[in-house]
Amino acid sequence: MRRPVMAANWKMHKTRGEAEAFARAFLPLVKEAPDVDVVLAPTATALDAVSRVIEGSHVALAAQNVHPAEQGAFTGEISVGMLQDLGCGYAIVGHSERRTLFGETDAQVAEKAHALLAGGLVPIVCVGESLEQRETGQTFAVVGAQLQESLSKVDAAQAEKVIVAYEPIWAIGTGKTATPEIAQETHAMIRERLGAQFGEAGTAMRIQYGGSVKPENVASLMAQPDIDGALVGGASLEPESFSRIVHFQRETAGA
Numbered sequence: 001m002r003r004p005v006m007a008a009n010w011k012m013h014k015t016r017g018e019a020e021a022f023a024r025a026f027l028p029l030v031k032e033a034p035d036v037d038v039v040l041a042p043t044a045t046a047l048d049a050v051s052r053v054i055e056g057s058h059v060a061l062a063a064q065n066v067h068p069a070e071q072g073a074f075t076g077e078i079s080v081g082m083l084q085d086l087g088c089g090y091a092i093v094g095h096s097e098r099r100t101l102f103g104e105t106d107a108q109v110a111e112k113a114h115a116l117l118a119g120g121l122v123p124i125v126c127v128g129e130s131l132e133q134r135e136t137g138q139t140f141a142v143v144g145a146q147l148q149e150s151l152s153k154v155d156a157a158q159a160e161k162v163i164v165a166y167e168p169i170w171a172i173g174t175g176k177t178a179t180p181e182i183a184q185e186t187h188a189m190i191r192e193r194l195g196a197q198f199g200e201a202g203t204a205m206r207i208q209y210g211g212s213v214k215p216e217n218v219a220s221l222m223a224q225p226d227i228d229g230a231l232v233g234g235a236s237l238e239p240e241s242f243s244r245i246v247h248f249q250r251e252t253a254g255a
């Protein structure tokens, strides 16, 4: 049984004070959600502030990016060891915004995922097609290739820890959620590829959906057999809204 995992990707939002206020308001709202992994990914500047508030709770901390080297002359970058020091248990890698706006490649994502696993952190590896790629029938080819190359440095013994986030680019921040059926179709393909690449460990890997997930649509997405969680942008910025997503069983499927 795959344990649901709900992650908040705050992107470039919230000062330290705002992030800390979110965490203080959010913790009491989710204390009765022990069967779901809950992850907050603030900006790098707010990691420490959030870490101090959630320490000792079941809510975990994620970074939005990482550099694979241990240390060195990499101005502006943050290492796995530095994230460990801040209390991070997870890091998002290969988000489509990093791929399209900052030129992050599958090879870099593979290095990052490898370094995170070596440091005991869970990589959340993002994949997803553009609208043009979907409309020209390339979704499976694009996502399949991203998956294979981004996970090329993960071995089967570690695979089970890795989380894959399927985020169709056309659904991010647009209010256009993929229908549960469209999302499931790609998740099923991803599941099959993970199984082929990693065997049994591959079928146990969790696959999140991301792209305009909201309290109103989360239950119908989670009702799909291969959707194991959500990576949430806009609707994770308010404690009440993200806590409703964490408590997705309380929301009515199909609403």
Ligand code: 13P
Pocket: 009, 095, 167, 171, 172, 173, 174, 175, 210, 211, 212, 213, 231, 232, 233, 234, 235
């Ligand atoms: P939205 O939930 O704002 O569409 O963002 C999705 C996303 O990119 C999460 O990583």
